[in-house]
Amino acid sequence: MLLPWFLNMFPLDRSWCSRSLLGLLLLGPLGWAQPMPFRLVSRSAHRVRSHFELQRNLIILSAKLNGTGPYNFLLDTGVGTSILTDPGLRETLNLRAGQRFRVLGAGNEAALEAFQTDSVRVELPGIVGAHVSFLVLSEDVLNLSGYVGTPIHGILGYDLFRSFVVSINPAELSIVFADPAHYRPPRGKRWANLPLDLEGNKAYITLPVSLRDSLTLPLKLILDTGAGHALSLETSSDPRLSIPPQRLRTQLGRGLSGFINGYLGRVAAVQLGRYRLKTLLTSFPDADNVALRAEVPRNGNIGFELLKRFDLVINYPHNYLLLRPNELFREPFEHDMCGFDLLATGPDYRRYVVLRVQPDSPAALAGLRPDDEIVYVNLLPISSLTLTQVSRIFHSANGRQILLVVRRASGDLYTTTVRLKRQI
Incomplete structure (x- = not known):
């Protein structure tokens, strides 16, 4: 499960406090001037529609950079500055290295070096950004490609969302970028209209969250399409927030400075306008793993495992979010029932290696x-499946038996049966 990771950035020559990054997550621009970065290629067009991939609850768009590519990017409302996670693109694109930063994020490893570069030309179908600024990481520490199972070169976020009204249809894998000056919202009683607060170049939404039947709180959450989970709550943000008694201790994701640990549990319900979603699987990261806080107070974030159950209209220019349930609305919220983490490797990311095994889990047994x-x-043959398809198998049904053929690190083959078990 991909959890937003938090960071502070400091220029190498002086102390400078930033905001944050992904679910990957960067809050706010790095301080340089930014005109409206993207526009429609056709001056007469008011909108452009294209398709995207949805892998492990993450939206993937293809784009050309400086006329080369295409390269794959995550579309993330949690990102305030575009990011290149693939350091090899610096040489490929002949990028100019601007101010350098030490980037410190969630986890407990050493800070990472990054630099700012500007005037990168970004082209998506029907869209162009002539002078887009990027933060370029010195190392691909997140290994998004291995997590998603397809090559990922970076992250696009706030620059696109402030330029257009963005409509996302997760069931049909289609996305529309519309000119805000000519946009007309859809009509119909099924659409719920929720206000968005834009602070620090991120969108926040305040929702009633029923932690249990007797306690409902209005919680301020980051709208985060780049987080693969449904909901994440920071218990240190409010003394009334606590981890549920029924919980699972686990690794929640990877930050810039190491793995993020915490608990998985469930909240009773979340209310989104007229729509109520019950028994949400929720992440509760350890307080010391998210101690590097953004300057905007919040209680957590809402991710795409929840958002994909709706057709979405994300309207930054007019500060609102529209939601309409789609065919995914009634899918249950389930965690991995096997108890291991897989990493996609190999030239086509179709080799799947066990990264971690949870003690006393079906995988361990x-x-x-x-x-x-x-x-x-x-x-x-597992190579015929995407990592998303493999993940669905291990989320599929409590009690299901799955026959596995495994190659040990020594090269020996091993056959075993896993009986899936709902752990939370």
Whole structure:
């Protein structure tokens, strides 16, 4: 599960406090002047529609940079400055290195170096950004490609959302970028209209969250399409927030400075206008893993595992969010029922290696170990499946038995059966 990670950035020559980054997450521009970065290519067009990939609850768009590519980017409302996570693009695109920063984020490893570059030309279907600024990471520490199972080169966010009204149809995998001056909102009673507060170049939404039947709180949440989970709450943000008694201790994701630990639990319900979603799977990161806070107070974030259940209209220029339930609305919120983390590797990201095994989980009971490579799932070559499809198998049904053929790090083959178990 991809959790937003938080960072502070400091120029190498003086102390400078920034805002934050992803779910990946960067809050706010780095301080240089930014005109409206994107426009429609056709001066007579008022909108452009295109398709996207949805992998592990993350929106992936293809774009050209300086006439080369295409490259794959996550579309993330949690990002205030465009990011290049692939450091190899610096040489490929002949990027000018501007001010350098030390980037410190969630986790407990050393700070990471990054630099700012500007005037990158970005082209998406029907859209162009002639002079877009990027933050370029010195190392691909997040390994988004391995997490998603397809090459990922960076993240686009606030620059696109402030330039257009963005409509997303997750069930049809389509997205529309509309000129705000000519946009007309859809009509119909099924659309819920929720106000957005834009602070520090991020969108916040305040929602009633029923932590349990007897306690409902209005919580200020970051609208975060770049977070693969449904909901994340920071218990240090309000003394009334607590981790549910029924919970699962686990790694929640990876930050710039290491892995983020915490708990998974469930909240009773979240109210989005007229729509109520119940028994939401919720992340509760450890307080010391998210101690580097953004300057805007908030209680957590709402991610795409929840948002994908709606058709969305994200309107930064007019500060509102429209929601209409789609065919995914009634899907249950489920966690991995096997108890291991897989990493996609190989030239086509179709080799799947066990990264971590949770103690006493079905995977541990089946004898799986870190560095095992899954070769077959129920006699089907796993290389024929995307990582998203593989993930769905291990989220599928409590009690389901799955036959695995595994290649050990030594090269030996091992056959085992995993019985899935709902752990939370």
